[in-house]
Amino acid sequence: MTDASAAARATAARVKACEDRGLHAFYEWSEEAMLAQVAHAHGDGPLAGQGVAIKANIADAHHATSCGSRILEGWRSPFEATAVRRLRQAGAFIAGKTVCDEFAMGSSTEHSAFGPARNPFDRERVPGGSSGGSAVAVAAGAVDFALGSETGGSVRQPAAFCGVVGIKPTYGRVSRYGLVAFGSSLDQIGMFGRDVRSAALLLSAVSGRDERDATTLDRVPLPEPGPAPTSLKGTVIGRPREYFPDGLHPGVRAACDRALARLRDLGAEVRDVSLPHTRYAIPTYYIIAPAEASSNLARYDGVRYGARQDAPDVRALFRQTRGHGFGAEVRRRILLGTYVLSAGYYDAYYRSAQRARARIAKDFADVFASGVHALFTPTTPTPAFRFGENTADPLAMYLADIFTATANLALIPALSLPIGRDGGLPIGGQLLGPHEGEQTMIRVAQALEAATEATAEVR
Amino acid sequence: MSGAVWETVIGLEVHVQLLTRTKMFCACSTTYGDPPNTNVCPVCLGLPGALPVPNAEAVRLAVRAAFALGCTVNERSVFARKNYFYPDLPKGYQISQYDEPLATGGSLEIVSPERGVLTVGITRLHLEEDAGKSFHDRFPGLTAVDLNRSGVPLIEIVSEPDLRSPAEARAYLTALKQVLRWLGVSDCNMEEGSLRVDANLSVRRPGAPLGTRTEVKNMNSFSGVERALTFERGRQIALVEGGGAVEQRTMTFDAAKGEVRPMRSKEESHDYRYFPEPDLPPLVLRPAWLANEQLSLPELPAARRLRFEQQYGLSTVEASVVAATAAVADHYEALVVLLGDGAGKEAWNWEANDVLTHSEDGEAIPPRLTPARIAEVVALVRGNTVSRQAAKKILAEMVAGDEGASAIAQRLGLVQVQDAGAIEQWVREVIEASPAEVARYRGGETKLLGFFTGQVMKRSKGKADPKAVNVALTSALKGLRA
Numbered sequence A: 001m002t003d004a005s006a007a008a009r010a011t012a013a014r015v016k017a018c019e020d021r022g023l024h025a026f027y028e029w030s031e032e033a034m035l036a037q038v039a040h041a042h043g044d045g046p047l048a049g050q051g052v053a054i055k056a057n058i059a060d061a062h063h064a065t066s067c068g069s070r071i072l073e074g075w076r077s078p079f080e081a082t083a084v085r086r087l088r089q090a091g092a093f094i095a096g097k098t099v100c101d102e103f104a105m106g107s108s109t110e111h112s113a114f115g116p117a118r119n120p121f122d123r124e125r126v127p128g129g130s131s132g133g134s135a136v137a138v139a140a141g142a143v144d145f146a147l148g149s150e151t152g153g154s155v156r157q158p159a160a161f162c163g164v165v166g167i168k169p170t171y172g173r174v175s176r177y178g179l180v181a182f183g184s185s186l187d188q189i190g191m192f193g194r195d196v197r198s199a200a201l202l203l204s205a206v207s208g209r210d211e212r213d214a215t216t217l218d219r220v221p222l223p224e225p226g227p228a229p230t231s232l233k234g235t236v237i238g239r240p241r242e243y244f245p246d247g248l249h250p251g252v253r254a255a256c257d258r259a260l261a262r263l264r265d266l267g268a269e270v271r272d273v274s275l276p277h278t279r280y281a282i283p284t285y286y287i288i289a290p291a292e293a294s295s296n297l298a299r300y301d302g303v304r305y306g307a308r309q310d311a312p313d314v315r316a317l318f319r320q321t322r323g324h325g326f327g328a329e330v331r332r333r334i335l336l337g338t339y340v341l342s343a344g345y346y347d348a349y350y351r352s353a354q355r356a357r358a359r360i361a362k363d364f365a366d367v368f369a370s371g372v373h374a375l376f377t378p379t380t381p382t383p384a385f386r387f388g389e390n391t392a393d394p395l396a397m398y399l400a401d402i403f404t405a406t407a408n409l410a411l412i413p414a415l416s417l418p419i420g421r422d423g424g425l426p427i428g429g430q431l432l433g434p435h436e437g438e439q440t441m442i443r444v445a446q447a448l449e450a451a452t453e454a455t456a457e458v459r
Numbered sequence B: 001m002s003g004a005v006w007e008t009v010i011g012l013e014v015h016v017q018l019l020t021r022t023k024m025f026c027a028c029s030t031t032y033g034d035p036p037n038t039n040v041c042p043v044c045l046g047l048p049g050a051l052p053v054p055n056a057e058a059v060r061l062a063v064r065a066a067f068a069l070g071c072t073v074n075e076r077s078v079f080a081r082k083n084y085f086y087p088d089l090p091k092g093y094q095i096s097q098y099d100e101p102l103a104t105g106g107s108l109e110i111v112s113p114e115r116g117v118l119t120v121g122i123t124r125l126h127l128e129e130d131a132g133k134s135f136h137d138r139f140p141g142l143t144a145v146d147l148n149r150s151g152v153p154l155i156e157i158v159s160e161p162d163l164r165s166p167a168e169a170r171a172y173l174t175a176l177k178q179v180l181r182w183l184g185v186s187d188c189n190m191e192e193g194s195l196r197v198d199a200n201l202s203v204r205r206p207g208a209p210l211g212t213r214t215e216v217k218n219m220n221s222f223s224g225v226e227r228a229l230t231f232e233r234g235r236q237i238a239l240v241e242g243g244g245a246v247e248q249r250t251m252t253f254d255a256a257k258g259e260v261r262p263m264r265s266k267e268e269s270h271d272y273r274y275f276p277e278p279d280l281p282p283l284v285l286r287p288a289w290l291a292n293e294q295l296s297l298p299e300l301p302a303a304r305r306l307r308f309e310q311q312y313g314l315s316t317v318e319a320s321v322v323a324a325t326a327a328v329a330d331h332y333e334a335l336v337v338l339l340g341d342g343a344g345k346e347a348w349n350w351e352a353n354d355v356l357t358h359s360e361d362g363e364a365i366p367p368r369l370t371p372a373r374i375a376e377v378v379a380l381v382r383g384n385t386v387s388r389q390a391a392k393k394i395l396a397e398m399v400a401g402d403e404g405a406s407a408i409a410q411r412l413g414l415v416q417v418q419d420a421g422a423i424e425q426w427v428r429e430v431i432e433a434s435p436a437e438v439a440r441y442r443g444g445e446t447k448l449l450g451f452f453t454g455q456v457m458k459r460s461k462g463k464a465d466p467k468a469v470n471v472a473l474t475s476a477l478k479g480l481r482a
Helices: A003-020 A031-038 A082-089 A132-139 A156-162 A196-206 A250-265 A276-299 A314-325 A328-341 A347-369 A394-401 A405-410 A438-454 B056-068 B166-183 B222-241 B287-295 B301-312 B316-322 B326-339 B344-358 B371-382 B388-400 B405-411 B420-433 B435-442 B446-459 B466-481
Strands: A026-028 A051-055 A093-098 A145-150 A165-168 A188-193 A236-240 A269-273 A374-378 A414-422 A425-432 B007-017 B079-083 B093-097 B103-112 B116-129 B133-139 B142-146 B153-159 B195-204 B214-219 B250-254 B259-262
Touching: A003 A026, A003 A031, A003 A051, A003 A093, A003 A132, A026 A132, A031 A093, A051 A132, A082 A093, A082 A196, A093 A132, A132 A145, A132 A156, A132 A188, A145 A196, A156 A165, A156 A414, A156 A425, A165 A196, A165 A438, A188 A196, A196 A414, A196 A438, A236 A250, A250 A269, A250 A374, A250 A414, A250 A425, A250 A438, A276 A328, A276 A347, A276 A394, A276 A405, A276 B079, A314 A328, A328 A347, A347 A405, A374 A438, A414 A438, A425 A438, B007 B166, B007 B222, B056 B103, B056 B116, B056 B153, B056 B166, B056 B287, B093 B116, B103 B166, B166 B195, B166 B222, B166 B301, B195 B222, B214 B222, B222 B250, B222 B259, B301 B316, B301 B326, B301 B344, B316 B326, B316 B344, B326 B344, B326 B371, B344 B371, B344 B388, B371 B388, B371 B405, B388 B405, B420 B446, B420 B466, B435 B446, B435 B466, B446 B466
Parallel strands: A051 A093, A051 A145, A236 A269, A236 A374, B214 B250
Antiparallel strands: A026 A093, A145 A188, A165 A188, A165 A414, A374 A425, A414 A425, B007 B153, B007 B195, B079 B093, B103 B116, B116 B153, B133 B142, B195 B214, B250 B259
């Protein structure tokens, strides 16, 4: 048995152990698919022999790309995502496809058409979403690396809920080619790792310009992460007051206060700052993302591929295919997006949202221009919630993204790392960097991570 | 009479396929007529996760068209999604441009059959991709979809409502087609769908505000446009004169019946929900690149026609003939150069009467009729080696083979006899054989010279040089009279 096939078998055993715990991190995985891939894998590369779990909305050659939807159930893409190709070139193989909210719309995986994933810290609680399965796969030890995707916090929020690290790169840092679109101007592939270094290594492997995605930045791949700095002297960390509202969950607030204290202990200056347009983030996000989604999901009409409901005429075929194929949350967002783009409503909603988006981005640009190197905030307003807790109230579910959607709107990089526990549940702290400022953000995260682990608070 | 009291107002939206090798947003071939669904890929099939990447050559051709139409080309334009559901639209939206188009504010000079030369305003010119094609008649009860055309690059050219008759609309299309073909931007082949026309038409009393317009679609030829708009004009005038009102809606032309009728309502009035295409950054064109494209434009048809008139002494009609296409104009000018200074008119005679007569469509010149080979024939005529009539026979041979003009003349026995001794011998024989005619000639009937010439040519079996014959005859008859 070669080293590569040994690695594949070992990964298969770890995935099986994860799934045997009833965590349902994966829609599809198999030892055979892993062995088939390593049979012609590159021997070296920074991810040699590593199994990477990928979200079910990222196309690869060995598994279905269902996006957690009935309408794409069993869909096997004839091409693979650029990020997947780069993983293979770095020596990795795809361990399997992970559970997510349908078309990445949700914050809990409860909108998966094929059942949710479960939080390994408490199986009665959600893992977060939409990339919940990828977060669980890493948290439960099935894999050391996983890809998810973000439109409004869908990597950072589950990373926070599951006690792992999640990175949302600068928009355009990683190719979206092969990532099934939700909100194209917000979508970005994100990375999960057990620690900051793993997630950053994964980012460096998949980053860089791709001629197949016209929105990628014209940049070479990011370098691999260096060692954790032992001091943050000279680094200015902003603490935006809008992210620490009066009603913030006390356990989350306490963990953030301890993290800020550690940043000061490391020599960083912590400065109170303001991002005054933050309050517009959720309404802005819930106009732009559904608007783009209503257009992006128009292609699932039953004509060429995916599920089809036959009907006497083509209009009925469209209606019935889409009515049956999409779940309630996806239908809700398509309707919302169609409405805000309609003649007579465009200016009031979509155009206003674009203006608000520009203000939100300017808030960040102004703060970073004032000498702040990174911002620190909680990743989520609460720790992981229970199944069913927010399903009856879409607005409550949408507010789970309140601290994360801003980075997607502003196109800037952001990262969530574990900063403590509350009642046995992980708490995530968020670092946000300026546009293209991943490397500073990652160095600060590495330093904070090392200081946090020294206290054994997250173990 | 209705025609005198109603003014027709027409504006045209023309979709033109760009002459690129590959599609607008992917590397698939644009070849027409390939087996259905063979020139397709994840991008133009709209598969989940595929993304568009703009075709630089399509942008370049669109920019050239815009400059040729006198438009302002915007350094920054924005792609937008036009959303609607249709089985041959794989993404559920078409990538187009909407409120920030590639180019705005141009004009096109046309020759109106009613009003003469006039300038028609161009509102805008933008880039977009084509949809696939639906076939409703191939399989009973089914619609078949061919996506070879999906993603093929188009420009849409929108005119101002400056046209005043169906014939003017046709003249506009003719002029537009000439410019676009001249530039190599499009082949403008309506049968293959590479030029499509939608027309907006309304009627009003002269000087009154614009009437309610209808949009007419599905016109498959320039003559069809003229017929459809003539029908629609008549329909609207009859409606309004009968006390009715024109309803703003989309009409379709039935070429077989020659009539225009409303489209089924579900095929019209979409809310396209345009919004900026998030998969593509704004199209930003550098000023230096734009300036270079503008400077490198060839001389355009109207300018070249005018120069031909002035430089070569041609009439407007003559100049139009040899400036019909860039290829014909280039061919003509090359011939002028070979024939030498002041040969503009002579070259025109050859081009119009001897070259274009061998063209099947009046535009494509047979490849063997190069200016150099035609110049060889002209030289033979100028040197009296062959007659003008013989030259036509030589050119006909040249279309089919590579044999030189002199060789053809020899082989066909077309070389004229110049030998003075032989010609004088034939002249003597004719004079001796025609005493009556000689007497009448001497009596003053000098027009009989033509008769004698004909007799000499007959004896020479057509090979004598008619000019030399004339000289010899005149002198011989004059000698007799003296």
